[in-house]
Amino acid sequence: MRKVKKLRLDNENTGSWRSFSLNSEGAERMATGTPTSDRGDAVEMEDPACRFQVQKHSWDGLRDIIHGSRKNSGLIVNKAPHDFQFVQKRDESGPHSHRLYYLGMPYGSRENSLLYSEIPKKVRKEALLLLSWKQMLDHFQATPHHGVYSREEELLRERKRLGVFGITSYDFHSDSGLFLFQASNSLFHCRDGGKNGFMVSPMKPLEIKTQCSGPRMDPKICRADPAFFSFINNSDLWVANLETGEERRLTFCHRGLSNVLDDPKSAGVATFVIQEEFDRFTGYWWCPTASWEGPEGHKTLRILYEEVDESEVEIIHVPSPALEERKTDSYRYPRTGSKNPKIALKLAEFQTDGQGKIVSTQEKELVQPFGTLFPKVEYIARAGWTHDGKYAWAMFLDRPQQRLQLVLLPPALFIPTTQDEEQRAAFARAVPRDVQPYVVYEEVTDVWINVHDIFYPFPQSEGEDELCFLRANECKTGFCHLYKVTAILKPCSYDWTQPFSPGEDEFKCPIKEEVALTSGEWEVLARHGSKIWVNEETKLVYFQGTKDTPLEHHLYVVSYESAGEIVRLTTPGFSHSCSMSQNFDMFVSHYSSVGTPPCVHVYKLSGPDDDPLHKQPRFWASMMEAASCPPDYVPPEIFHFHTRADVRLYGMIYKPHAVQPGKKHPTVLFVYGGPQVQLVNNSFKGIKYLRLNTLASLGYAVVVIDGRGSCQRGLRFEGALKNQMGQVEIEDQVEGLRFVAEKYGFIDLSRVAIHGWSYGGFLSLMGLIHKPQVFKVAIAGAPVTVWMAYDTGYTERYMDVPENNQVGYEAGSVALHVEKLPNEPNRLLILHGFLDENVHFFHTNFLVSQLIRAGKPYQLQVGSSANECLKSSQEQAVFRLIPCERKWRRELITSHGMTKVVGKGALELPQEAWQLGTHDHLKAGTLHRTSLPCLTQPVLRLSRDSKNEAQKRKWVANGKWQWIMGSYKRTSVCRQKVSGSQRWQVKRCLFLLS
Structure with a gap:
């Protein structure tokens, strides 16, 4: 408590007071004004820190607190070993039964390396045996000098959410003891075990030299012959021999052009959407067996690969954060409702002689075009080979992601690729009539299919017409469970030289038996690499x-x-x-x-x-x-409650570290709320969510709730978001918030902030829009603000395509509801990485433009070179505020004489610069979006030719004009290109400033 003397000033009315405080010596220190009299009563007044239960810190003080917590977390973060491989030792007289390989971070190191431990055959029951971590590699620098990765490696790290450096993955061939891995922008290999025995001291890995330019990505060892390995270079598939050094390019899709527009094809590379939304990071698969063909007995090795043509996929240009450089990154990004890449499965075969020399290579394609055989397939979710190499297999998914087919493809169904039609027909005639694809399993749902890896085919006996396999299925009961399935491979007769039009259930095999191995309202873990x-x-x-x-x-x-x-x-x-x-x-x-x-x-x-x-x-x-644990770490407490709809939900709470009876603390609701994520579980939170404990140490209560839509609770629980993202989650969060306020007496419901990243950033904005009386502050990190501008794979899975769910898209796009945001300042903070290639900065850009138009207050903090998850520790701790609005607006007006200011925060493009019917309006005159990143998509004012209808503000997404024609003749939502419009005339073209 502080003593404050109240003084009445000469020129003030009775009841008007100013105050000053008494310092430690009792001397008076004025708060405001100068007293004309020292008369007044000394009263006690609460410190703000006592009143609000949080202490105000300086900027430097907060930075020190954050750095201190990160330093403490360094004691445990990223130190645990992972990616284990057991190898059994055959030496019966030796003391060890297994050698266990793994990736880990040795003591005193800051990067991952290959390590191993010896597991003894005998242990003492009463003693704790702590295995020692031993270095496999001798003084090896795995991280590139200066930490500079190639563009391909950097993007893959983003897709895999890698936060560690050094060796992040490796391929291992157990029979030969061969290890293959990427490091320092190159490829390396070493051997341990196999016929050469086990090493006893660290070894020097051997760098694999190459004549290729650019990085060699996704290296894999050939299972049938470990002398060979494969990799991707410049979007094509290559193979090389470790022993002879011979390299051979197997595919010729990419032409090596610098312009992404002119080079849309790739082979063996998973596209952005497949990596980001389906967790598949490879585009090719080695056949596990070899065959010997021809009179010379050459060995034939095969690789199944995906060929992709992205020529019809939209190109996104992301400007450099250094605006004066005027540089951009360009890549393909399919927005929801737009075209996805064209895909096909092909074979690459090569033959080797007795010395391992490659004597021939050949590309093969399906006997009928992929789109003809499987017309409804939009995504190849997974692929591989049966263990005996008899069939390639693939999981095909339709565009709504509600039907998945598990298909077997015999290698004989592929024929040599040729442009000669007569030759192609001859190859097709050579394919036996009973060779065909087999759809051995199918999953159908009215919600969506969560793709996973669990498929285990058992070996087939010679001449057997059945395939038995294990498969996890979530669609049957709404919970993911294991099934043992037996499918009958019943071939039909096909003339592959004739035009082909498949029926609805073409190639579908009858199921002889399907036995549930597990059941109940719980889940077998199948997603995320399980x-x-x-x-x-x-x-x-x-x-x-x-x-x-x-x-x-x-x-x-x-x-x-x-x-x-x-x-x-x-x-x-x-x-x-x-x-x-x-x-x-x-x-x-x-x-x-x-x-x-x-x-x-x-x-x-x-x-x-x-x-x-x-x-x-x-x-x-x-x-x-x-x-x-760090000295100030206090673990959260897990709780559960039942909603008004009698749904059991789980949450956790970080209690303020200095709780006093009867005192209320400001509260932060940390949210994600979207599908495929579970925040609340009984695992350690002091690494990934250490910042929540830091908030608790500063006097805040922190609440986390997994509402409907989160995972591990069944498909129906997660599917509550179907076609209505952003419309059900906040209710669960608010109910949970009120529950903990009633259970714990220290929650101050009058001072609640909502905060999250990505989907959590989206929900933070939704919370402030729909529950401004509950949430006083929203801190939204990398939010999706317009679902029309997000990618196909994610958005359409949960929201359908836009033309089928326009109501859901509009209701879930926060940028279209900014008028509901509060008018008070300091209630909205937006955080975003400028180079985010997942949730593009366009989302924040467009939101800010709408906020400016609506006259709504906000604060913006931008990571200058960061993606969705800010990379550097400095950007994770401190965001740089960009004071750009007035400065950018002034620069634009003075440097582009053809424009003029129209209202608040907008520039008008004169009529002579329009080029309707094309996309050239985005680049008309000197207004290039790539050089002016503060410009959003154009916003048009459209009006009816005949009558003076009220003008409607319209926006563009996905390169197609969107407008709502309101209640005129009860016309509903309509979309078409301007070039095809006869009823509407463009009156003004506006660019909004962010």
Whole structure:
């Protein structure tokens, strides 16, 4: 408390007071004005820090707090080992049973490296054995000098959300002991195990020299012959021999032109949407077996690959943050409702002689065009080969993402690529009539299909006309479960030389049997790279799931021969991520809880014959024990509640660190709220969400709630967002907020901020729009503000195509509802990375232009060189405020004489500069959007020719004119190009300033 003396000033009315405070010595210090009398009563007054339960810090003070928390988190962040590979040792007399390889960050290092640990055959039950981490590579610099990656590597890091440096992935061939990995903008390999035995000291990896220009991406070892490996260079597929150094280009799609407009094709490369929205980061797959053909007995090796033609996909130009450079990055980006790339599956084959020399190469395509065989396929979600190499397989998805087909493609269905029609017809005649694709499984839903990797085909016996496989399916019951399926491969007779028009269920195989191995209102984990491990000898399948609770991931085992008891193998009270050894006798678990930092332990499964399900796995050794938490870290508390609709929701709360009875604390609601993400679970939050603990240490309460739309609760729970994103999530968040306010007495509902990134940034804006009385402040990071401007794969999965759901698109686009935002200043802060190639800066740009037009206050902070997740620690801690509005507006007006100011924050383009019917209006005169990033898309004023109708403001997205014609003759929402319009005349063309 402070003492404040109230003074009445000579020229003020009774009841008017100014104040001053008493310093520690009792001397008076005026707050405002100069007193004419020292008469007055001394009263006690609360400090703002006491009143509001948070202390005001200077800018430097806040920066020091953030840097301090990041420094403490460095003790545990990114240190845990991952990407495990078990290799069993065959030396019966040796002390070790396995060598375990992995990626990790050694003590004192700042980059990932290849490491290994030796697992002993015997351990003492009463002692904790801590395995040592041993370096595989000797004094190896894996990160490029100065941290400069190629453009391709940088984009892949963004897609995979990689925050570590060094070696981030590797390919391993267990029989030969070969390791292959990218590092320092090159490729390297080394060997350990195999016929040469295991090393005892670190080795120098060998750099693989090349004649190629540019980075070699996505390297893979040939499973059938590890002397060969493949990679992508300049959007084409290459193969090379490690022993001879020979390199050979297998595909010739890309022409190496600098202009992306003139070079739209690629081979073996996953497109942006496939990487970003379907988690597939490769576009080619080695056949696991080789064949010997021809009189010379040459070995034939095959690669299945995806060929992509993006010639009809829109090109996005992202300007450089250094405006004076006038540079742009250009790449293909399919906005929702627009055309996706054209796709096809092809084969690349090459033959080698006895010395490993490549003697011939050949490209092959399907006997009928891909679009003819599969006319409704929009995405190749996954692909690969059966274990015996008899079939290539692919998961095909339609555009609404409500129908998935699992298709087998025999190699004989592919014929050599040729432009000669007669020759092509001859190749087609050579294809046997009973060779065809087989649709062995199909999933259909009215919600959407969540793509995953779980498909395990069992080997076929010779002449067998059935295929048995394990598959995870979410569509049958609304929860993802495992099924054992037997499909009958019943061939028909096709003349592939004739024109072909497939029927609705063409190539569909009858299902002989489908047995559910798991069931219930819980999920087998299938998305985000989750795996299953199948032991064909014991008929067991190991999987990860949420059977015990949706808040914890565990490893389970069940028999696929006689489905019955499901046994949990991991310790309850934690959330686990596991990897199994190849001979199924051990597994390693990376686990944690909200109160326990990550641990990594090895467990042994082999037990007595009367315990086939390993009901009591034995702890064997520790690879990493839980680190000490930072001294100011207080774990969150998990809670649950039931909504008015009787839906059980989970949340967690970070309590303010200095809670005083009866005192109310300002509250931050941290949101994501979108599909495919679960924020609330029983895993350690002190790494990824350390900033939430920092807020709690400053006196804020922080609340996190997983409402309807989040994952791990079933398809119907997640599918509550179908066609109405942004319209249901906020209600769940507000109900949860009121629940915790009632349960915990320190929540101040009159001072609540809502904050999130990406989808959470979108919901932050929605919260301030629809619940301004609940949320006093919104901090929106990289928000999607116009769903029409987001990509096809994500938006159409949840919102359908725009023409089928215009009401949902308009209701969910925050930039179209800015008039509902509050008029008070300091209630809206927008954060965005200028070079974000996922949620483009256009979204914030367009939102700001609408805010200016509506006269709404806002604050904007931009990361100058950051993408959606700001890269540098400086940009993560401190955003740079851009004081651009008045400055940019003045510069534009003076440097472009052809324009003039129209109203607040807009420039008018004169009529003589218009070129209707084309997109040239975007570049008319000297107004180039690439050089003026503060310009949004054009906004048109349109009016009826005949009568003086009220003018409507219109906006453009996706290169197609959008307008609403209101209630005139009850005309509903309509879209068409201006060039095709006879009823409307363009009166004015405006560019809005952001």
